[in-house]
Amino acid sequence: MDIFLIVLGAILTNNILLTTFLGICPFIGVSGEYASASGMGMAVIFVLTMTLPANWLIKHFVLDPLGVGYLSLIVYIVTIAFLVQVVEMFMKRFLPALYSSLGIFLPLITVNCAILGGVLFAIATWNLGFMESVAYGFGGGVGWALAIILMAAIRERLRFAPIPEGLKGPGIALIIAGLMAMSFVGFSGMINIRDFGG
Amino acid sequence: MTEVKTAAIPTVQHASAPAIPLTQRLPQTKGWKELVRDIWDDNPTFRMILAMCPTMGATNMAINGMAQGLATLIATVASSVTVAALRNIIPSEVRLPSYMIIIAFWVTIVDIFLRAYLPPLSAALGPYVPLIITNCFVLGRAEAFASQNSPGLSALDALGVGLGFTMSLTLLGIVRELLGFGSLFGIQIFSGWTPWVVMIIPAGAFLLVGLYVGIVKHFSPGGQIGGGA
Numbered sequence: 001m002d003i004f005l006i007v008l009g010a011i012l013t014n015n016i017l018l019t020t021f022l023g024i025c026p027f028i029g030v031s032g033e034y035a036s037a038s039g040m041g042m043a044v045i046f047v048l049t050m051t052l053p054a055n056w057l058i059k060h061f062v063l064d065p066l067g068v069g070y071l072s073l074i075v076y077i078v079t080i081a082f083l084v085q086v087v088e089m090f091m092k093r094f095l096p097a098l099y100s101s102l103g104i105f106l107p108l109i110t111v112n113c114a115i116l117g118g119v120l121f122a123i124a125t126w127n128l129g130f131m132e133s134v135a136y137g138f139g140g141g142v143g144w145a146l147a148i149i150l151m152a153a154i155r156e157r158l159r160f161a162p163i164p165e166g167l168k169g170p171g172i173a174l175i176i177a178g179l180m181a182m183s184f185v186g187f188s189g190m191i192n193i194r195d196f197g198g
Numbered sequence: 199m200t201e202v203k204t205a206a207i208p209t210v211q212h213a214s215a216p217a218i219p220l221t222q223r224l225p226q227t228k229g230w231k232e233l234v235r236d237i238w239d240d241n242p243t244f245r246m247i248l249a250m251c252p253t254m255g256a257t258n259m260a261i262n263g264m265a266q267g268l269a270t271l272i273a274t275v276a277s278s279v280t281v282a283a284l285r286n287i288i289p290s291e292v293r294l295p296s297y298m299i300i301i302a303f304w305v306t307i308v309d310i311f312l313r314a315y316l317p318p319l320s321a322a323l324g325p326y327v328p329l330i331i332t333n334c335f336v337l338g339r340a341e342a343f344a345s346q347n348s349p350g351l352s353a354l355d356a357l358g359v360g361l362g363f364t365m366s367l368t369l370l371g372i373v374r375e376l377l378g379f380g381s382l383f384g385i386q387i388f389s390g391w392t393p394w395v396v397m398i399i400p401a402g403a404f405l406l407v408g409l410y411v412g413i414v415k416h417f418s419p420g421g422q423i424g425g426g427a
Contacts, residue, residue, distance in 0.1 A: 018400060019400050020255065020400075021250065021251045021253075021254040021255040021400065021403065022251055022329075023251070024250035024251055024254065025247070025248060025249070025250050025251075025334055027250075028247055028250065029247075070306065070310060071306075073302050073305060073306045073309070073328050073331060074299060074302040074303060074306060077298055077299075077302050077331055077332075078295070078298070078299065078302075081295060081298060110298075111332050111334060111337060112332065113251045113329050113332040113333075115332075116328070116329060116331060116332045117251065117325060117329055117332075120325040120328055120329065121325060124325065124328075125324065125325055164412065164416075165415075165416070166412040166413065166414075166415040166416030167408070167411075167412040167415075170247045170408075170411055171408050171409075171411040171412035171415065172408065172412075173408070174404050174405075174407050174408030174411060175404065175405055175408035175409070177404040177408075178401045178402070178403075178404030178405035178408060179401070179405075181399070181400045181401035181404055182396070182399075182401040185399060185401065
């Protein structure tokens with residue numbers, strides 16, 4: 001039950017993009033087209049679900065026993081870069097169809113702050129358990145994908161809207177994101193992922 | 199700005215230099231041009247739409263925005279100088295992982311320093327200081343500029359980006375704190391102010407940055423507007 005609540009909370013109440021501002025650069029940069037937005041969304045779900053448990057294991061079985069917590073940032077980012085590389089090679093070899101649709105987004109993921117940010121919030125700030133981290137990784141990815149797909153759908157409609165010259169492009173995208181964030185405030189208070197931490 | 203000027207002088211010490219007054223000589227130097235271009239024409243926040251996470255996450259108060267900007271400035275300058283100094287040693291095949299590790303190293307130092315000497319500020323900024331690692335423009339400056347230029351020029355380039363970023367974040371923090379709390383840098387400005395709750399919650403950050411981007415583009419439409427990943 002807790003796992004289900006965390007997934008739901010990560011999607012709606014603690015949306016990684018609309019409440020903690022993680023991964024906004026690709027959110028603005030890649031949301032121009034529906035197809036690339038959904039590709040990027042899938043890639044984030046995939047990588048976040050893998051990196052969160054991996055970094056959880058590294059923190060609890062390597063960093064903490066050795067007492068080298070000050071190295072955590074370097075270790076997390078190297079792990080993320082390494083896992084992204086492995087996922088990319090694995091996909092290229094065994095899932096060529098998926099690779100041709102997601103491939104170009106994978107290298108961008110290493111510097112997507114949603115991944116490192118998700119790790120830092122779940123493991124360092126909230127101190128979630130292992131299964132909770134897996135759930136948060138998956139839910140956070142789904143929440144991010146939901147936001148970027150919604151945004152891409154809105155932006156496709158906006159092409160024919162009379163927008164002031166200065167606001168065209170990133171300006172109006174950010175204002176729409178603001179309105180989306182405001183509507184997500186309606187969910188706040190239902191579930192708080194912080195409560196599941198130790 | 200005085201320390202910026204003194205930093206730029208060494209790049210112009212050629213034979214004819216002393217005859218021309220500093221105020222005319224300075225704008226002609228390569229370092230100065232890089233600095234101005236990075237602060238204004240290529241402003242990381244409102245022009246390039248880069249580094250949006252800290253721009254929104256750490257600007258609910260003016261002091262937080264300024265601290266986040268300065269922390270990023272220090273990490274960017276240190277990383278750029280390190281990358282420039284090692285540019286002939288790092289093999290090009292593994293340069294991106296190497297840059298990531300250099301950046302992560304400097305961000306760790308900044309984070310530990312903040313936690314040790316300014317604990318309240320560190321608590322207020324939370325994970326947004328460690329997240330400087332994935333700040334697009336820190337890696338961008340290392341890859342696009344520091345990997346091909348001398349440490350001195352790279353330091354100026356990084357300083358320009360850092361100052362432009364600090365300026366933008368402080369500006370956002372000032373407006374959000376003034377409308378959201380009626381105060382400025384913690385000092386109450388408006389008494390009996392009805393707080394605009396929207397400015398404190400995430401939605402206000404998105405709306406305000408969107409408006410700033412629109413205003414900057416409206417008044418100087420020349421430069422490029424980014425939107426990278």
